[in-house]
Amino acid sequence: MRDFSSGHWQFASLGILRRWHHAESIVLSPIHDHRVLVHASNETWSVCRATGTRHLRRWGDIDLVPSGEEGGYDAATPYEALEIRLSPTMVDRVADETGSVGGHPKLQPRHMLRSERIGHLVRALESSGEAQTPGSPLYTHGIALAVVVELLRLTAKQNLDNRNIGRRGLSSAQLRRIFQFVESNLDQPLEIETLAREAGASSSYLRHWFKAATGQTIHRYVVRRRVERARSLLLQARMSASEIALATGFSHQSHMARWMRRELGYTPRLLQSGGRDSE
Numbered sequence: 001m002r003d004f005s006s007g008h009w010q011f012a013s014l015g016i017l018r019r020w021h022h023a024e025s026i027v028l029s030p031i032h033d034h035r036v037l038v039h040a041s042n043e044t045w046s047v048c049r050a051t052g053t054r055h056l057r058r059w060g061d062i063d064l065v066p067s068g069e070e071g072g073y074d075a076a077t078p079y080e081a082l083e084i085r086l087s088p089t090m091v092d093r094v095a096d097e098t099g100s101v102g103g104h105p106k107l108q109p110r111h112m113l114r115s116e117r118i119g120h121l122v123r124a125l126e127s128s129g130e131a132q133t134p135g136s137p138l139y140t141h142g143i144a145l146a147v148v149v150e151l152l153r154l155t156a157k158q159n160l161d162n163r164n165i166g167r168r169g170l171s172s173a174q175l176r177r178i179f180q181f182v183e184s185n186l187d188q189p190l191e192i193e194t195l196a197r198e199a200g201a202s203s204s205y206l207r208h209w210f211k212a213a214t215g216q217t218i219h220r221y222v223v224r225r226r227v228e229r230a231r232s233l234l235l236q237a238r239m240s241a242s243e244i245a246l247a248t249g250f251s252h253q254s255h256m257a258r259w260m261r262r263e264l265g266y267t268p269r270l271l272q273s274g275g276r277d278s279e
Contacts, residue, residue: 015085023078028071033085035065038122041080046073048111055112056184060119064110094148121147169209174199186249190222227263234271241268
């Protein structure tokens with residue numbers, strides 16, 4: 001791995017770095033500080049090294065690597081990231097003093113976390129570090145505390161969701177992650193084990209509770225999303241039917257046609273010709 005830092009500001013209990021990475025494996029070796037990494041450039045596909053799941057990484061997507069933990073992913077294209085390093089001592093102190101986060105939750109590794117609040121705070125931290133005005137250390141420390149409070153709040157919420165999962169089935173956040181992952185990976189094999197890792201649940205648990213929440217099996221849901229995507233691409237008439245079949249995760253054109261007939265009542269040929277009657 002090669003890192004190129006275009007900026008590095010250090011304050012008490014806090015470090016701010018802007019890094020540029022090549023398109024390759026990013027390995028974040030364990031260090032003493034907690035690390036908050038915010039994607040700060042154009043979209044790029046990445047694969048989590050821990051779970052093997054594939055994600056479209058956008059500006060503001062966040063990875064949390066707690067103290068002593070290893071992180072990393074494989075990036076498809078070069079990209080920039082803002083890295084915030086937080087002292088565990090500061091995080092522990094904030095956790096002890098802030099009753100609103102529900103005690104002292106331990107930070108857990110998070111991949112592709114979305115938080116507009118943290119995104120805005122990190123931008124403010126970078127601006128403060130670049131300015132280096134006389135009042136900036138105190139201002140920066142205040143922003144850092146706000147980042148810590150938000151991380152602890154999200155951690156407490158995740159812990160609560162995990163405790164309730166056995167009673168409530170899949171949470172809305174888990175379902176949302178599954179829906180987003182399926183939409184972003186329709187051209188890829190979507191095995192139940194892969195989707196279970198994305199949801200943070202076992203395969204059997206996901207099968208049961210996904211159907212309870214949506215009224216359909218997860219396999220049927222994936223197939224229907226593939227069919228709908230294929231239908232949309234066929235109407236655009238920019239790709240051949242065989243290309244569309246592969247782009248939407250079907251093994252071949254006949255496979256796509258068979259599922260379209262079953263789900264929609266007509267084949268790709270009839271759709272492209274404007275007909276709706278059975279062949």
